[in-house]
Amino acid sequence: MVVHEREPYNAEPPRTALAGHRVTPPDAFYSRNHGPIPEIDPAAWRLTVDGLVHNPLELSLEQLRDRFDDVEVTATLQCAGNRRAGLLEVRDIPGEEPWGPCATATGRWSGVRLADVLAHADLHSDAAHIAFAAPDVSPLPDPPEPYGGSIPAAKALSPEVLLAWAMNGEPLPRIHGAPLRVIVPGWIGARSVKWLSRVTAQAEPSANYFQATAYRVLPPEADPSRAGPGDGISLGPIALNCEILSPDDGAQVPPGPAQVTGYALAGDDRTVARIDVSVDGGRTWTQADLDAGDGPWAWQHWHTTVDLPPGDVEVTARAWDSTGALQPESPAHLWNPKGYINNSWARIHLNSA
């Protein structure tokens, strides 16, 4: 893993660890944290479901397993700061980690539908948002605050949103949120709250720092240290994006035919419709083949063979989604003070001399 920070622990794997795995091995799954990783006794742990509900709940893991149907969803999580390194090449972003393209990973998540738990709690008609709270305290807000966030009730009631206790058929590792993690497929990873302790139905979005103030695209001229609740574009569904996973950036590759592979993600309920790859700076493009998929909530892996000229080569990849939309070309226009959502075309440099 490439460790961006030890405390809180923030790390992503190299591209080679993601390449070729449609489901990510847990030890290659990126880890994005805002505070110390809590140690929770699963036997003593309870999930509180409260707020605008007719029937507040206090559930043990056993009760969650017993009372609700088991569900498995293969879903990709992506950090809103994924590919921030490309924005840092445009202009500095003080205080934020230089994430590469591997703060993106896919798990087979098992648990119960959040919708089923909310149906049991019986939402009031004015419950427009579902807030999540966790015990990991972040020193970033002033004063420090436990991590939290929310999603609109319409998303929370969608069948793909899980309360998960297992990943890839194994118990959820502590670092990935044990005993229970919300999984919000198609949305930025920040909403898939780890070490979940409380689910609250409410009329407004969460007032937590990580919902109200962070994870927002501010205009370029904004001073992020002065940004307050409600400023900027609040992030939820993921934007169309793609990256090259193999060869690795900077690799030595002999000239001639070379296989290029990568991932693409359209976000929420959109799908990846086409991937183009260029080895001549975008003058000509080859359409990549899309690999078999793992359902609507997983990334789309792709591959193609290109003919590498000798010398230094820039390989570019770009995705189109099911609306016929194309990613923007340059990170220059996407730069924002907190460095979120770099979804410009993917570029790696190879030496094929």
Added chain:
Amino acid sequence: MVVHEREPYNAEPPRTALAGHRVTPPDAFYSRNHGPIPEIDPAAWRLTVDGLVHNPLELSLEQLRDRFDDVEVTATLQCAGNRRAGLLEVRDIPGEEPWGPCATATGRWSGVRLADVLAHADLHSDAAHIAFAAPDVSPLPDPPEPYGGSIPAAKALSPEVLLAWAMNGEPLPRIHGAPLRVIVPGWIGARSVKWLSRVTAQAEPSANYFQATAYRVLPPEADPSRAGPGDGISLGPIALNCEILSPDDGAQVPPGPAQVTGYALAGDDRTVARIDVSVDGGRTWTQADLDAGDGPWAWQHWHTTVDLPPGDVEVTARAWDSTGALQPESPAHLWNPKGYINNSWARIHLNSA
């Protein structure tokens, strides 16, 4: 109206006719047709609902009105060819109309929910698509074929999709689809089939020419005359887009403060989060104010005041959506053989000498 073609009739208004109207006057509503406009006797007309249903229906207008709840939705329709003129500046697109930015308009549509009619027809569990058929025969396919198309059942069952007989509180004009038009908010106008005669539940998308072969983004190198069913990206939800409505392109405007207004549209269930306007070619940007909205299915009007320098000025506008995604900058990369989905930044030229 700017008439692109008399037969079939294809026309859009000038920008000035759309500016300042959050709901478009019917005589300024673009008209996109593929065949002659049919004349239908509303008393004799019937809607057939068939295919994968347990209870096939044959409904008169009166039965539709009597049996189902009246619903009104304010929704924007946008032709997939909207702003094709910008792609034509990149490279020629033979046989397609040079639509400007005004093949976009908003109506208050009244009718019944398609979902309610489908519930009455009682869909089979394998009804994955809902197809629409109309009597207007297009000479474009070989052999000629009546117009049709389909949408996935999940969209058809969404409460915003209507069977509409009125527009802006008046009976639906013949040219806009009387006696009955499907309204599919957030999707390309081609799916809002006019002069609707048949709704068919089926396992696969419509095999109609305008679903299977047309309204698809082909790769740049494709020969559209050889494109067959299934080629390219099938269009459905609308891509993020925006345009300037006032001043008009080419207008003479005195230097100094000038109000700029326009529309933006995020497509399907996304929302417009921010509009930037530049008068210096994108070096600096002003954030526009978003006007009051008309619900999730209507365009977002916006306005701002810029300080026009003297001389020739290019005014640029660009939209960001609720995923933090930005429109692509240039139409050059978006060019496609049928000229769909030009969602590059909006640009007009003013003379402020």
